[in-house]
Amino acid sequence: MDDTASYLSRIFHIVRRPSPRGVHSMLPLFIDMRLRKVVVFGGGQVGLRKARFFAKEADVVVVSRHFCEGFDTSEVQIVEEDALERLVEWVGWADLVIACTDDDAVNSAIVNQAVAT
Numbered sequence: 001m002d003d004t005a006s007y008l009s010r011i012f013h014i015v016r017r018p019s020p021r022g023v024h025s026m027l028p029l030f031i032d033m034r035l036r037k038v039v040v041f042g043g044g045q046v047g048l049r050k051a052r053f054f055a056k057e058a059d060v061v062v063v064s065r066h067f068c069e070g071f072d073t074s075e076v077q078i079v080e081e082d083a084l085e086r087l088v089e090w091v092g093w094a095d096l097v098i099a100c101t102d103d104d105a106v107n108s109a110i111v112n113q114a115v116a117t
Helices: 003-015 045-055 087-093 104-116
Strands: 037-041 059-064 077-080 096-099
Touching (some): 037 045, 037 087, 037 104, 045 059, 045 096, 059 087, 087 104, 096 104
Parallel strands (some): 037 059, 037 096
16 A cells, blocks of 8 residues: 555544544545545445545445445446455455445444554
8 A cells, every 4th residue: 555545544544533522523635536446345325425426536346235226337346245255355455445334343344454454
């Protein structure tokens, strides 16, 4: 992972944590996502929104057992499998990892793997 992708993964992880006052802090970032790879874990409405957003510039793969209506395979690649099945492989492939499944334990496993990579 290059310096930019490493920085991105650290920032994304930090932004999702509550601040000491209990308010989520937001950090405006301007990042060129062209030629970047994004993996989105979760095929629900949140995953769809994130995939569509990043598909404007990045190569996006969405991994989920189920997908809601609206996923367009001309915009993103969909992989119908359990998020943990090839977790190490997908996290290693991606420059940015997004965990948005409906299972907190799975999301935690994804975040832990992304931070460790």
